[in-house]
Each structure stands twice: as structure tokens, then as C-alpha cells.
Amino acid sequence: MKRTPLFEIHQKLQAKIVPFAGWEMPLSYSGVTDEHRSVRHAAGLFDVSHMGRFAVFGEGADDYMEKITPGPIHALKKGGAQYSMLLNEQGGIIDDIYIYKKGSNDYLVIVNASNRAKDLRWIKQHRAKNGPQIEDQSEQTALIALQGPRSWDILSKALPLKEEIPLRKFIAASTENGVSLLVARTGYTGEKGYELVVPADAAETLWQALMTAGAPFEIKPAGLGARDTLRLEMGYPLYGHEMDEHTTPLEADLARFIDFNKDFIGKEALIAQQNKGIARKLVGFELLSRGVPREGLLVYSEQKEIGKVTSGNHSPSLRKGIGMAHVDSHFCEEGTEILIDIRGKGAMAVIVKTPFYKRKKVGH
Numbered sequence: 001m002k003r004t005p006l007f008e009i010h011q012k013l014q015a016k017i018v019p020f021a022g023w024e025m026p027l028s029y030s031g032v033t034d035e036h037r038s039v040r041h042a043a044g045l046f047d048v049s050h051m052g053r054f055a056v057f058g059e060g061a062d063d064y065m066e067k068i069t070p071g072p073i074h075a076l077k078k079g080g081a082q083y084s085m086l087l088n089e090q091g092g093i094i095d096d097i098y099i100y101k102k103g104s105n106d107y108l109v110i111v112n113a114s115n116r117a118k119d120l121r122w123i124k125q126h127r128a129k130n131g132p133q134i135e136d137q138s139e140q141t142a143l144i145a146l147q148g149p150r151s152w153d154i155l156s157k158a159l160p161l162k163e164e165i166p167l168r169k170f171i172a173a174s175t176e177n178g179v180s181l182l183v184a185r186t187g188y189t190g191e192k193g194y195e196l197v198v199p200a201d202a203a204e205t206l207w208q209a210l211m212t213a214g215a216p217f218e219i220k221p222a223g224l225g226a227r228d229t230l231r232l233e234m235g236y237p238l239y240g241h242e243m244d245e246h247t248t249p250l251e252a253d254l255a256r257f258i259d260f261n262k263d264f265i266g267k268e269a270l271i272a273q274q275n276k277g278i279a280r281k282l283v284g285f286e287l288l289s290r291g292v293p294r295e296g297l298l299v300y301s302e303q304k305e306i307g308k309v310t311s312g313n314h315s316p317s318l319r320k321g322i323g324m325a326h327v328d329s330h331f332c333e334e335g336t337e338i339l340i341d342i343r344g345k346g347a348m349a350v351i352v353k354t355p356f357y358k359r360k361k362v363g364h
Contacts, residue, residue, distance in 0.1 A: 004049035005142045005203040013221055021114035023050040025224055032225035036316040039189055039230055043148030043214055044222030052116035053137045053197065054109040061105035061132035068126055072259040076101045081168045081186050083257060085249060086119060087266030091273060092245040095119050098186060100170055105132065112239045142203035146210055147193030150217040155194055158213035188227060190234035190359055232322065233315055235284050235354025241295060241310045242282055242324055248273060253282040281332045284354040287321035291347045293340050299325050300339040300346065306331045309340065315356060322356045
């Protein structure tokens with residue numbers, strides 16, 4: 001099992017440590033619900049260093065990134081960030097990723113921890129002999145996420161930053177001690193927030209600086225448990241749940257991230273699927289009675305099995321059971337009533353538009 005550069009801090013904070021994608025990671029510190037609410041109302045600090053970080057740079061990197069991802073790389077300017085995917089020839093999702101453009105032919109790609117080795121093999125496989133350089137920088141760096149409505153107050157106190165960073169943008173910055181880092185206005189919680197890529201040996205110092213700066217704003221460390229309930233309330237997909245190599249972006253409700261006006265791996269398969277019609281789609285649902293929906297539970301409509309729950313939990317913000325499911329496309333309209341089989345009993349639910357949680361716009 002691997003450990004992040006912040007593992008000793010998690011131990012000192014008496015975090016509940018669990019195995020995750022080959023890593024020993026903090027599930028929670030003060031409790032999932034408490035940490036969840038801290039992120040929604042103040043701020044939470046996450047160690048997400050288990051995620052992979054690849055540098056793709058050198059001659060031909062722009063064209064290469066255009067080819068291996070379905071999104072509009074050409075629209076990405078220096079300092080811009082873009083959510084995207086890696087697709088196989090059948091249009092299946094190898095992984096969902098975040099791309100940061102550092103300059104012409106110069107990118108940082110963030111990938112899921114469970115897919116790091118697979119992704120690295122795949123992108124190297126599709127690189128031309130004289131193509132760009134690809135470096136796995138995951139071991140040399142750490143990734144810290146500061147999320148919540150008070151995140152800018154905390155960040156601007158901990159680091160010498162003067163101007164707010166726009167959404168889906170990033171900057172190169174440095175600490176008062178001269179440590180270089182990348183600060184991005186991105187995240188996985190639906191709240192205002194930032195992700196910081198820092199050298200591994202400076203991770204502990206940065207974490208402590210953010211916690212100290214955040215003390216007046218009631219910051220709390222947050223683990224994978226809160227990260228999951230927060231992303232679920234926003235209807236954000238999780239690899240291995242809402243998507244995998246046998247699920248296309250069209251089925252996973254991710255068509256808005258595809259640029260069909262360019263060539264990319266998997267394009268022909270997606271066009272063929274569009275022309276044929278999509279058999280199943282990802283939807284969000286809310287329970288109409290008490291209960292907690294879980295991954296793998298079957299979904300019914302009038303005693304007919306129509307799909308399966310991909311993610312589900314009790315929403316700390318909405319105080320009800322919510323989830324996502326892949327269902328027969330004939331039953332995916334908003335307002336459609338369905339049944340979730342929870343321990344052999346049909347729990348009434350209704351298909352709703354995501355995000356489930358609508359955050360306040362003030363200060364964002």
C-alpha cells in the first residue's frame with residue numbers, strides 16, 4: 001500500500017485510514033457528515049495526492065492532446081483548465097481527466113489513482129516516435145484541495161496572492177519561502193475551491209499553513225467520505241461507478257465535453273451510437289421515502305427491471321436519499337417515478353435533474 005507525503009499528518013489527526021486504489025487514505029477525521037457540512041458552509045482541506053499527475057510537453061504536444069482527448073483542446077489557452085476523458089476505439093471511457101495548459105505544447109494531466117498505470121501505458125502507446133515527452137510526476141509532487149465558500153479568504157492569507165483566480169483557470173505561484181506551486185480554481189465538491197500541486201517535500205508545510213490560515217474560518221480536514229457525498233450531491237460522476245471502459249460519454253451524460261468537429265480516438269464509435277440511438281442513460285434520482293440507495297441496487301418501473309444504481313447515499317445537505325443510475329433510455333425523463341429495490345422492498349423514487357444540491361451564488 002502506498003502512502004502520500006501527508007500520511008503522518010493524517011495519523012496525528014487520528015483519521016480513519018482505509019485502503020483506496022492501492023493507497024492508505026483518510027476516510028474521515030471528525031466524521032463524514034461534519035466534514036461535508038464544513039465544506040458546504042466554511043472550508044475543508046483534502047489530501048488528494050493519490051491521484052496521478054502526468055506532464056506532457058515538447059514538440060507536437062498540442063496535436064497529440066487533441067488526438068487522445070475528445071474535448072476542444074484548441075480552445076484551451078495558457079493558464080486554462082479543461083475536464084475531459086481518454087476514450088478507447090469503441091468510445092468507452094478509459095478514464096476521466098483534468099487538463100491544465102501551462103503553455104504551447106506544455107500540459108499537466110490529472111488522472112484517477114486507480115487508473116494511473118493503465119492511463120500512462122495507453123497515452124504512451126498512442127504517442128508517435130518523435131512525439132512529445134511524457135513524464136509521470138506523481139511521486140515528486142503532492143495534490144491538496146482546499147474547498148468551500150471561505151476558501152479564497154484562507155488561500156489569500158496563506159499564500160502571497162493578490163488577485164482572485166477565475167473558474168477553470170490556474171496560476172504558477174510560490175510560498176513566502178520561495179516554494180513553487182500550481183494553484184488551480186477547480187475541484188470536485190461544487191463549492192468554490194482550489195487545487196494545489198506542490199513538491200512532495202513541501203506538502204506538510206503547505207498543509208499546516210492552510211490549516212493555520214483557515215482556523216478563524218473554521219476549516220476542517222476532510223476525507224474521502226465527504227469527498228464522495230459532496231460530489232454525489234452535485235451529480236459529478238466517479239470512475240468505476242458512473243463510467244468505465246464499457247460506458248460511453250453519451251451514456252454517462254458527458255456529451256457536452258465532446259467536440260465532434262475534430263478527430264479523436266473513439267469518434268467513429270460515438271457517431272455510430274448517436275445514429276443508432278442510446279439504449280441507456282445516466283440519470284439522477286431522489287427517494288420519496290426514507291432509505292439509503294446503494295451502488296448495484298436494481299431499478300424498476302411497473303415491475304420491469306430498467307437499470308441499476310451506480311452511486312447512492314444519504315445527502316447531508318438535502319437530508320434524503322439520492323443517487324444516480326443507468327436506466328433504459330425510455331424511462332429517463334425528469335419526473336418519471338421509479339422503484340429502487342432496497343433489501344427486497346421497492347422504495348419509491350423520482351428522476352430529477354442534477355445537480356441535486358443548488359449552492360448559493362453569493363461570493364462565487
